[in-house]
Amino acid sequence: MGPMIRAHSAAAVRAAEEPLLAAGEPLMASAAFALATHVVAELRARGRVAGSVVLLLVGGGNNGGDALFAGTHLVRRGCQVHAALVSDGVHEGGLAAARAAGVRVHRVLDAADPAAAVVDLARRCGVWVDAVTGIGARGPLRGPAAPVVAALAAERSAWPQEPVVVAVDVPSGIGVDDGTVEGPVLPADVTVTMGTAKPGLLLPPAAGLAGRVEVVALGLDGTLAAEPPAACSLTAADVADLWPVPGPDDHKYTRGVLGIAAGSQTYPGAAALATAGALRTGLGMVRYLGPEVPADLVRTLHPEVVTVPGRVQAWVLGSGVDPADAARTAELHEHLSAALAARLPVVLDAGALTLLQEDTRLPDLPATAVLTPHAGELAQLLTACGEETAREDVTAAPARHARLAAEITGATVLLKGPTTVVAAPAGPLFAQQDATPWLATAGAGDVLAGVLGALLAGYGDLIASGTHDGAHLPASLSAAAALVHGRAARIAAGLPPGPGEGRARTGVPITAGDVAAAVPAALRTVLG
Ligand SMILES: NC(=O)C1=CN([C@@H]2O[C@H](COP(=O)(O)OP(=O)(O)OC[C@H]3O[C@@H](n4cnc5c(N)ncnc54)[C@H](OP(=O)(O)O)[C@@H]3O)[C@@H](O)[C@H]2O)[C@@H](O)CC1
Ligand SMILES: Nc1ncnc2c1ncn2[C@@H]1O[C@H](COP(=O)(O)OP(=O)(O)O)[C@@H](O)[C@H]1O
Numbered sequence: 001m002g003p004m005i006r007a008h009s010a011a012a013v014r015a016a017e018e019p020l021l022a023a024g025e026p027l028m029a030s031a032a033f034a035l036a037t038h039v040v041a042e043l044r045a046r047g048r049v050a051g052s053v054v055l056l057l058v059g060g061g062n063n064g065g066d067a068l069f070a071g072t073h074l075v076r077r078g079c080q081v082h083a084a085l086v087s088d089g090v091h092e093g094g095l096a097a098a099r100a101a102g103v104r105v106h107r108v109l110d111a112a113d114p115a116a117a118v119v120d121l122a123r124r125c126g127v128w129v130d131a132v133t134g135i136g137a138r139g140p141l142r143g144p145a146a147p148v149v150a151a152l153a154a155e156r157s158a159w160p161q162e163p164v165v166v167a168v169d170v171p172s173g174i175g176v177d178d179g180t181v182e183g184p185v186l187p188a189d190v191t192v193t194m195g196t197a198k199p200g201l202l203l204p205p206a207a208g209l210a211g212r213v214e215v216v217a218l219g220l221d222g223t224l225a226a227e228p229p230a231a232c233s234l235t236a237a238d239v240a241d242l243w244p245v246p247g248p249d250d251h252k253y254t255r256g257v258l259g260i261a262a263g264s265q266t267y268p269g270a271a272a273l274a275t276a277g278a279l280r281t282g283l284g285m286v287r288y289l290g291p292e293v294p295a296d297l298v299r300t301l302h303p304e305v306v307t308v309p310g311r312v313q314a315w316v317l318g319s320g321v322d323p324a325d326a327a328r329t330a331e332l333h334e335h336l337s338a339a340l341a342a343r344l345p346v347v348l349d350a351g352a353l354t355l356l357q358e359d360t361r362l363p364d365l366p367a368t369a370v371l372t373p374h375a376g377e378l379a380q381l382l383t384a385c386g387e388e389t390a391r392e393d394v395t396a397a398p399a400r401h402a403r404l405a406a407e408i409t410g411a412t413v414l415l416k417g418p419t420t421v422v423a424a425p426a427g428p429l430f431a432q433q434d435a436t437p438w439l440a441t442a443g444a445g446d447v448l449a450g451v452l453g454a455l456l457a458g459y460g461d462l463i464a465s466g467t468h469d470g471a472h473l474p475a476s477l478s479a480a481a482a483l484v485h486g487r488a489a490r491i492a493a494g495l496p497p498g499p500g501e502g503r504a505r506t507g508v509p510i511t512a513g514d515v516a517a518a519v520p521a522a523l524r525t526v527l528g
């Protein structure tokens with residue numbers, strides 16, 4: 001279990017590089033050697049290295065320079081290496097070295113149809129190295145590189161197993177700092193990234209195009225370790241550090257009591273699922289507060305649940321609550337006000353999000369309030385806050401919209417989706433890609449609300465005392481809940497915990513109840 005994956009912005013990487021370059025460190029030579037080593041490893045994993053045919057897609061900057069110098073190493077390993085220059089400029093030192101080593105250089109822009117010329121060349125190559133742009137990219141790919149990359153992406157989707165695509169630093173064309181994809185991008189199998197991961201390698205939708213991410217430290221890790229990351233992904237080891245494990249002196253009140261005001265006559269299942277998620281997560285007690293039908297269901301399914309009011313250390317509000325139900329909405333308002341006054345952490349899900357929208361005086365929430373919208377709910381919330389937003393806007397730039405909602409409301413925002421993104425008003429973004437598309441099933445969000453609520457209840461006393469580290473703790477706990485929930489889904493679907501399958505479609509269907517039932521198994525993979 002490795003430590004947290006930390007990503008830094010292009011500007012932070014440049015600032016960290018500066019003193020090393022000034023001191024004469026051969027960063028590009030190191031980057032190129034590491035890149036060649038990874039290409040060789042990919043070739044070896046697929047058969048043989050010597051005799052393999054490699055295509056370098058070379059842009060006009062240092063990203064292209066990395067690939068040209070890597071090409072010299074690959075020639076020495078017996079590869080036949082072709083470099084397609086897809087920009088007017090080129091890294092002159094890299095070009096001279098590549099030519100001298102025997103790399104075959106193709107000035108494809110001289111062809112009548114550069115995209116067709118590159119595709120023609122690419123069909124003969126088993127590895128494509130994407131070095132069009134790196135951290136120097138401004139906006140989506142433009143100029144001749146755009147149709148070249150679009151044509152290669154189309155070619156690749158027709159032949160998904162072959163070739164292997166290795167991106168240098170980032171897949172060219174992604175939003176390096178925000179993970180947006182606004183133009184053509186060639187999906188990579190592996191991204192060899194220099195110095196540190198970049199936010200776009202973790203954040204959706206670009207993260208889905210990066211493949212496996214290999215970080216080449218280049219000696220920048222020391223400097224960057226002192227910088228807060230722009231984005232990060234928790235690993236199981238980080239979650240193990242955060243997860244409350246009871247000691248001999250603990251009792252149910254020190255372990256945490258969670259109040260759940262969820263479910264309704266119309267949607268009683270949400271109450272049962274949020275409760276199941278919470279109970280399986282481990283906490284002292286669940287107090288369920290709601291109308292007769294969901295309360296009966298909860299008592300029947302979970303006799304350990306208490307259904308009378310009393311002290312709690314955190315709340316889950318709103319899952320399965322119909323916003324048109326005025327009486328229930330008023331109850332949620334009361335619970336929310338009481339929770340905020342007591343500085344208790346609170347999860348605002350589904351119907352409770354609508355509550356915020358209908359409150360024209362949007363409460364100024366603390367970061368210990370965690371909103372858990374999916375893309376459609378976040379679009380509605382932002383629109384209600386005066387930021388006209390469509391669901392598609394959110395899915396095109398999840399991190400930006402989650403951050404915007406956090407800044408407007410003051411809350412922590414856990415945005416659900418294929419990759420779960422967590423944003424507090426300040427501090428690093430979190431991106432968790434621990435689940436499986438099988439998790440996209442009714443009620444799965446209710447289970448997540450319960451898991452997160454239970455975790456927050458374990459920290460309730462600390463949070464209420466105000467002695468924690470501000471916005472960071474709720475965001476980290478939200479990311480941890482997403483990891484455990486995602487792993488539970490994978491285990492229920494018969495998949496190993498850990499990173500997803502990329503494009504492969506594996507596993508079996510699951511219900512939200514299966515996910516809740518698999519939370520202890522997920523925790524076993526985390527806590528050991
Ligand atoms: N500093 C170092 O020593 C080290 C740097 N390293 C490596 O250098 C990379 C950064 O190199 P960089 O700064 O030269 O920028 P880079 O990513 O090649 O892009 C600039 C080129 O792209 C072009 N271009 C821009 N936007 C575009 C667009 N939308 N669509 C199309 N083209 C576009 C732009 O053209 P222009 O705008 O000038 O016309 C220019 O030609 C970094 O990612 C890492 O790989 C490592 O080796 C470690 C040591
Ligand atoms: N394609 C996907 N891959 C992995 N997880 C997904 C995908 N789509 C949705 N999810 C996850 O499934 C859950 C669905 O929750 P939600 O949309 O609230 O459903 P519901 O309201 O029915 O409970 C969330 O945890 C979300 O992150």
Ligand SMILES: [K+]
Pocket residue numbers: 063130131132133134167168169170171172
């Ligand atoms: K690249």
